[in-house]
Amino acid sequence: MDVVQRVLISEEKIQTRVTELARQISQDYQGETICLLCILKGGLMFLTDLAKRIEVPVTFDFIGISSYGHATQSSGVVRITKDLEESIEGKHIIIVEDIIDSGLTLSYLIKNLESRNPASLRICTLLDKTVNRTVNIPVDYVGFPVPNEFLVGYGLDYQELYRNIPYIFVLNPDY
Ligand code: PRP
Numbered sequence: 173m174d175v176v177q178r179v180l181i182s183e184e185k186i187q188t189r190v191t192e193l194a195r196q197i198s199q200d201y202q203g204e205t206i207c208l209l210c211i212l213k214g215g216l217m218f219l220t221d222l223a224k225r226i227e228v229p230v231t232f233d234f235i236g237i238s239s240y241g242h243a244t245q246s247s248g249v250v251r252i253t254k255d256l257e258e259s260i261e262g263k264h265i266i267i268v269e270d271i272i273d274s275g276l277t278l279s280y281l282i283k284n285l286e287s288r289n290p291a292s293l294r295i296c297t298l299l300d301k302t303v304n305r306t307v308n309i310p311v312d313y314v315g316f317p318v319p320n321e322f323l324v325g326y327g328l329d330y331q332e333l334y335r336n337i338p339y340i341f342v343l344n345p346d347y
Contacts (some may be wrong), residue, residue: 175330175347181340183315186326189315193296194225197266197313205229207263207290210283212236212254213335214270217327218298218315222268233258237277238347243278250280258302265290271299271318275309282309299323299340 197206208230210219223230236254265285272278278295285293296313303320322345324330325337 173347177342177344179339179341180256182324183338185287190221191225193313193315194222198227201228204264206230207233207260207265209265209267210234214327215268218270219268237281250277252272260288260290262291265293267295269297271301272297272309273301273304275307278309284323
């Protein structure tokens, strides 16, 4: 049985949209240096493709947040599994996420990061699943709004697998 029920967003569409987002970010941050803050592990593919196309200086840092465990629904339980290595005080931060679902993960993270006094804090997500949102999140850059289906690929996993698939697909529920 195939794990792919259907391809939702092709590799070509992802790459085109990532280029557009990078162009927008480059315009918005002219003359500045950006710290791209990747939320592990799902944000990794998006971060690397996005960063390659941004035309202002960028640095990276990584934070590990756990909310789903191995279940397919958000538990609301959020914890930091790996903290940032650098101070973000006075820096222009863009959080790079693969998907915002309930918003619980980012809600927690925004509060945590704001207490560290960055110069600015914006959010860039590839996928935005607004239908499940339980907390209001100010999202500055969105790749694609997506429906309420279990999505996998391009950083998103099912039981830690399929993050390396270059497109976004709907998981076959019978798999
Ligand atoms: C996913 C995703 C977001 C979060 C979104 O991470 O990368 O961080 O869930 O869900 P929410 O808006 O309902 O909080 P996950 O915990 O699956 O970890 P992963 O990135 O390592 O797969």
